[in-house]
Structures are given as C-alpha cells and as structure tokens.
Amino acid sequence: MLPGLEGGFVMNAKLEADSEPLMWLGLCELRVMNDRRWPWLVLVPQRPxxxxxxxxxxxxxxxxxxxxxxxxxxxxxxxxxTKINTGALGNVVRQLHIHIVARFEGDANWPGPVWGHGMREPYKRSDLHGFCEKIRTSL
Structure with missing residues (x-):
C-alpha cells in the first residue's frame, strides 16, 4: 500500500493532473510540475x-x-x-502542497511569479525522465 493511503489520504485531482510523481519521501510525495518553462517540484504531505x-x-x-x-x-x-522560490499558496488547490521552483535571471516572467504566466508547456517524456534522474541523483 502506498504511504498515506491507509489514513484516507487522496491526492487532489488538479495536483495529480498537473504534475508527475517522482518519489516518496518520509512525509511527502515529491512530484514534478509538468511545465518545462521552469524546473518546478511540488511536495505533497500525505495527511488527509x-x-x-x-x-x-x-x-x-x-x-x-x-x-x-x-x-x-x-x-x-x-x-x-540563480534563485529558489518556495511557496504554499493554496488559493486554487486547497490541499496542502509546497511549490519549489528553480529560477534563472531572464527566465519566463523573471522576476515575477511563475503562477498565471502564459500557457503551460508540458515536458517531452524523455526530457521529463532526464530531469527526474537529475533530481534523484542530487537527493
């Protein structure tokens, strides 16, 4: 059984649709936001x-x-x-989740926020796999 399921935890449908699972940590599921404009991870605590x-x-x-x-x-x-942005807004998806976004001077919408800027650009499967491997190696 996956962590969190025994306690009635259910992932928010929008979070699940907008991101890809990367790995389980002690408390959270680590997910990759499926938007290649920014290296963007999401931690979702497995607490109902x-x-x-x-x-x-x-x-x-x-x-x-x-x-x-x-x-x-x-x-x-x-x-x-250049910078790591960390935030837990919850205005659209109320389920507790933490965004961790890598930012570079000159990236899309720098220095503004990543939320609500332009249209999402999903990863190619091979690029997503490569990014996930880099994160696993760095952890």
Whole structure:
C-alpha cells in the first residue's frame, strides 16, 4: 500500500493532473510540475484534510521543513539556478502542497511569479525522465 493511503489520504485531482510523481519521501510525495518553462517540484504531505502547515502536527511540521530544505538544495544543485522560490499558496488547490521552483535571471516572467504566466508547456517524456534522474541523483 502506498504511504498515506491507509489514513484516507487522496491526492487532489488538479495536483495529480498537473504534475508527475517522482518519489516518496518520509512525509511527502515529491512530484514534478509538468511545465518545462521552469524546473518546478511540488511536495505533497500525505495527511488527509491538511490545508495549512499549521494543520500538521509539530513533528510533521518539522519533517515538512526538513524535506522542503532537502528538495530545494537538490533542485539548486541539479539546475545551478540563480534563485529558489518556495511557496504554499493554496488559493486554487486547497490541499496542502509546497511549490519549489528553480529560477534563472531572464527566465519566463523573471522576476515575477511563475503562477498565471502564459500557457503551460508540458515536458517531452524523455526530457521529463532526464530531469527526474537529475533530481534523484542530487537527493
């Protein structure tokens, strides 16, 4: 059984449709946002009903911080980016999830946010696989 399923966790349909699974961490499923304009990862804590970080137990909050930092460091190492953007907005998808985005000066919409800018550009399967391997290696 996958982590989280025994407790009634169900992935939000939009999150599932917009991203691809990469791997399971201790608390979160790590996913890749399917938009090649930015190297963009998403952490989804496997806790039913969690919408905000403060909905998690203190131990889960600590684990989320650890996993967020670990993934951000791996993304920076894998991409050599200028800046890492980390955010948990939840205005469209309320289920708690953390965006970790690698940014480069001059990328699409720099220095503005990635949300709501232009049309999503899905990865080619081979490019997605290559990016996922870089992240796994960096972790």
């Amino acid at each position: 009903g969690a919408e905000e970080v403060h909905d998690l137990t203190p131990l889960d909050q600590a684990m989320l911080t650890f996993e967020t930092n670990m993934v951000a460091q791996a993304l920076k190492k894998a991409t050599g980016c």
